[in-house]
Amino acid sequence: MEIFLQQIINGLVQGSVYALVALGYTMVYGILGLINFAHGEVVMMGAMISLSVLTALIGIGLSPFLALPLSLTLAMAGCMALGYGIERIAYRPLRHAPRLAPLITAIGVSIVLQNLAMMIWGRDYHSFPQLFSNHTHQIFGAIISDIQLIIVIAALCIMAGLMLLIHRTRLGRAMRAIAENQHAAQLMGVDVNRVISITFMIGSALAAVAGLMVSANYGLAHYYMGFLLGLKAFTAAVLGGIGNLRGAMLGGLLLGLIESLGAGYIGDITGGFMGSQYQDVFAFLVLIAVLVFRPSGLLGERLAERA
Amino acid sequence: MMNSDTLSPRKQKSSNLAKPRAEMAGKNGALLEVKGLRIAYGGIQAVKGIDLHVAEGELVALIGSNGAGKTSTLKALAGILPPSTGQIQFDGKSLNSVPAHQRVVMGIALVPEGRGVFARLSVSENLLMGAYSRSDDSEIKEDLRRMYELFPRLVERRDQVAGTLSGGEQQMLAMARALMSRPRLLMLDEPSMGLAPLMVKKIFETIKEVAAQGMSILLVEQNARLALQVANRGYVMESGAIALSGESLLGNDAVRRAYLGG
Numbered sequence: 158m159e160i161f162l163q164q165i166i167n168g169l170v171q172g173s174v175y176a177l178v179a180l181g182y183t184m185v186y187g188i189l190g191l192i193n194f195a196h197g198e199v200v201m202m203g204a205m206i207s208l209s210v211l212t213a214l215i216g217i218g219l220s221p222f223l224a225l226p227l228s229l230t231l232a233m234a235g236c237m238a239l240g241y242g243i244e245r246i247a248y249r250p251l252r253h254a255p256r257l258a259p260l261i262t263a264i265g266v267s268i269v270l271q272n273l274a275m276m277i278w279g280r281d282y283h284s285f286p287q288l289f290s291n292h293t294h295q296i297f298g299a300i301i302s303d304i305q306l307i308i309v310i311a312a313l314c315i316m317a318g319l320m321l322l323i324h325r326t327r328l329g330r331a332m333r334a335i336a337e338n339q340h341a342a343q344l345m346g347v348d349v350n351r352v353i354s355i356t357f358m359i360g361s362a363l364a365a366v367a368g369l370m371v372s373a374n375y376g377l378a379h380y381y382m383g384f385l386l387g388l389k390a391f392t393a394a395v396l397g398g399i400g401n402l403r404g405a406m407l408g409g410l411l412l413g414l415i416e417s418l419g420a421g422y423i424g425d426i427t428g429g430f431m432g433s434q435y436q437d438v439f440a441f442l443v444l445i446a447v448l449v450f451r452p453s454g455l456l457g458e459r460l461a462e463r464a
Numbered sequence: 465m466m467n468s469d470t471l472s473p474r475k476q477k478s479s480n481l482a483k484p485r486a487e488m489a490g491k492n493g494a495l496l497e498v499k500g501l502r503i504a505y506g507g508i509q510a511v512k513g514i515d516l517h518v519a520e521g522e523l524v525a526l527i528g529s530n531g532a533g534k535t536s537t538l539k540a541l542a543g544i545l546p547p548s549t550g551q552i553q554f555d556g557k558s559l560n561s562v563p564a565h566q567r568v569v570m571g572i573a574l575v576p577e578g579r580g581v582f583a584r585l586s587v588s589e590n591l592l593m594g595a596y597s598r599s600d601d602s603e604i605k606e607d608l609r610r611m612y613e614l615f616p617r618l619v620e621r622r623d624q625v626a627g628t629l630s631g632g633e634q635q636m637l638a639m640a641r642a643l644m645s646r647p648r649l650l651m652l653d654e655p656s657m658g659l660a661p662l663m664v665k666k667i668f669e670t671i672k673e674v675a676a677q678g679m680s681i682l683l684v685e686q687n688a689r690l691a692l693q694v695a696n697r698g699y700v701m702e703s704g705a706i707a708l709s710g711e712s713l714l715g716n717d718a719v720r721r722a723y724l725g726g
Contacts, residue, residue: 327596334582334593340544341580346568346597346645 159298164421165414166296170305170374172413173312177367178390179397179405180319181360187336187400188356190256194263195243197387198270199236199361203368204378205278207232212286221288232365239270240361241354249350267384274380285376308370315366316406319359323402332356336400385437389416392444398457407455415439493556495520495680496541496649501550503536510536512704513550518649518682523675525691526684527713527723528701534684535577537701538653541682542574543567554649569597571648575655579638583627587618590626590637594644604644611640614670632663639670650674651682656690668694688723689714 178200185193207228214224247266251259293302323329331352334342339349371386372378393412397404420436447454494517503511511533518524526534539545541552543564552559554570562570573594582590591611595604612619615636621629626637635655642650652671656664664687672694675681685691692698692714700708700719713719 327592330585330589330593331596333585333589337582337584338580341576341582342593343544343564344542344568344574344576344580345593345641346565347593348563348565 160421161418162297162299164417166299166301166305167421168414168417169410170301170308170413171417172393172410173309174367174370174374174386174409175390175393175412176316176406176409177312177363177370178386179394179409180316180402181364182391182394183397183399183402183405184332184356184360186394187402188332188353189248189252191248191259192263192391192399193243193248193357193360194260194387194391195247195266195270196360196364197383197385197390198267198274199239199243199364199383200368200371200386200390201274201378201380201383202239202270203232203236203361203365204372204382205274205283205368205380206235207365207369208283208285208372208378209278212283215286215288225288229366229369232369233362236361236365236368237358240357240364244354244357249353267387271380271383278380280380282377282379283372285372285378304373308374311366312370315363319363320402322359328352328355389437389440392440392447395454396443396447398454401454401456404454404456411455412440412443415443494518494553495522495555496682497551497553498537498541499551499553501537501540501552502548503533503540503545504548509704511540511547514701514704514706516699516706516709518680520680521678522697523671523681523683523695525688525695525698526682526701527686527688527691527698528707529723530686531703532701533704534701535653538574538651538682538684539576541651542572542576544574565597568645568647571646572651573642573645573647573649574651575635575638575642575653577653577657579631579634581626581629581634581637581641584625586623586625587629587637588622590641591618591644594641597645607644607646611643614643614673615640632659632666635659635663635667636670639667639674643674647679649680649682651684653684654686655683656685656687664690688719692719 178196181196181199182193185191185196210228210231211224214227215221219227243266247262248259251262289303291302293300294306323332331342331347334345335347335349335352343349368378371382389412390409393408394405395408396412397406397408416436416439419439420433423431423433423435496516496518498514498516500513500515501511502509502513514533514537516524516526526537528534536545540547541559543559543562554567554572557570559567559570582593585593588608591608592604595607598604612622617633618637618640621633626634629637639652639655655667655671659667668690671681671683675694683691683695697711698709698713699706700713700723708716708719710716714724
């Protein structure tokens with residue numbers, strides 16, 4: 158029972174991160190019909206920036222309570238600029254090109270960012286500074302650390318905030334209108350390019366938060382971390398129904414739980430033949446299963462309705 | 465670069481809205497003046513150099529058969545289709561380099577062919593989208609009330625998503641949404657298309673009512689008789705060119721034979 162509960166907690170923590178990243182994929186897809194495969198790299202850049210700034214600030218003796226928000230703010234600003242630039246340089250010129258062109262470009266952007274990060278930060282793992290005492294809480298025998306608790310709560314607050322933004326504000330209304338009919342939105346006086354830029358920037362800000370969360374949770378960051386994380390968050394977005402915000406959140410949390418429970422019990426199931434190193438298999442099994450049995454995802458509409 | 469592009473018209477807009485838009489008129493001459501407008505899709509000329517104008521407070525009909533270039537003309541005026549050559553002047557200012565979203569701020573609204581309502585947004589959200597270019601919240605609320613008065617059918621459905629509305633209700637919503645931007649020129653593309661006769665009658669009554677309040681309207685219609693009945697003036701378009709224009713097209717023999725069935 159404790160193991161089960163522990164895996165649930167781990168899954169929720171990991172799932173919160175997936176959900177934040179999946180939102181970035183799904184917002185861009187909803188508006189442009191484009192899968193921004195460079196999004197995982199934005200998460201990595203967020204992690205690397207926040208980690209470098211954090212290490213530097215702690216190094217000059219700043220209190221973690223100041224250094225943490227400061228480094229997060231800088232990482233968010235950096236990632237927002239990055240997201241804006243990616244859309245402007247790589248995707249906007251291809252807005253009316255065949256669908257394959259921006260997809261290939263996305264992979265190109267991803268490679269560029271990885272190599273850029275490797276040049277700046279090197280190939281080594283960077284470790285997350287020890288900020289707080291490793292204080293943990295016990296829930297029915299399962300353990301959750303302060304950092305994990307913060308990750309889950311912060312992610313939930315951010316998601317609630319995003320839902321308010323999308324459903325209750327003028328900007329959110331414009332985003333939903335563009336997702337449905339770009340020409341009609343223009344006729345309402347919406348500057349479509351501006352709203353698309355803002356969408357990329359919001360997604361990238363969420364990616365920066367997720368990047369900091371991952372590196373805090375695992376205690377490290379490196380230039381290659383965005384690839385797998387990006388693919389998994391993409392899987393989460395597809396699982397929930399790509400283009401659907403609630404779907405991205407649900408998909409993220411579910412994928413985190415599936416992975417964590419899978420990793421926790423795979424040893425028992427296979428009689429010790431496979432261990433928790435096979436954790437990643439579950440994400441992609443889910444992806445294959447969704448694509449085969451329910452391509453529109455859990456909360457997605459049938460594709461015919463989109464066209 | 466992007467930011468400076470978008471910030472200046474926003475400032476301009478808020479000062480526009482401080483006073484009612486009618487005050488800004490008062491200049492003599494046409495509100496809309498089009499000269500030598502040409503539109504091409506690939507190698508095909510859809511519009512072959514047309515001239516037309518709409519004066520302040522006028523209801524002008526643009527009729528013609530399918531494929532004559534009427535819709536292309538409206539799209540070019542709204543700014544969502546780039547013309548190959550030609551001058552478009554609105555209130556004395558050239559629109560040629562003004563993007564679509566800023567034309568809305570200047571006072572041009574288009575109800576597109578097929579209505580273009582946002583099917584997954586609610587009726588009231590659609591109306592609020594119409595007021596996107598405005599920031600005078602209290603007046604927007606007042607206009608919302610006026611729209612519900614003009615189209616009582618929309619009141620009961622205000623929280624429904626627009627996709628669940630009937631075709632006629634969607635046309636009403638599209639017109640109300642366009643009016644929410646407080647346009648000075650309202651352009652309607654085939655408002656009667658696909659509607660039951662009773663609904664067509666209702667829509668045209670509303671068009672007359674809006675025109676009677678002094679709105680300048682450019683009406684594109686395939687139902688030529690109906691359009692010419694409500695209009696002050698008309699243009700007949702034939703394969704991309706203006707074939708005829710004037711005030712009493714309903715009595716014109718050529719128009720009768722070609723568009724009114726004898």
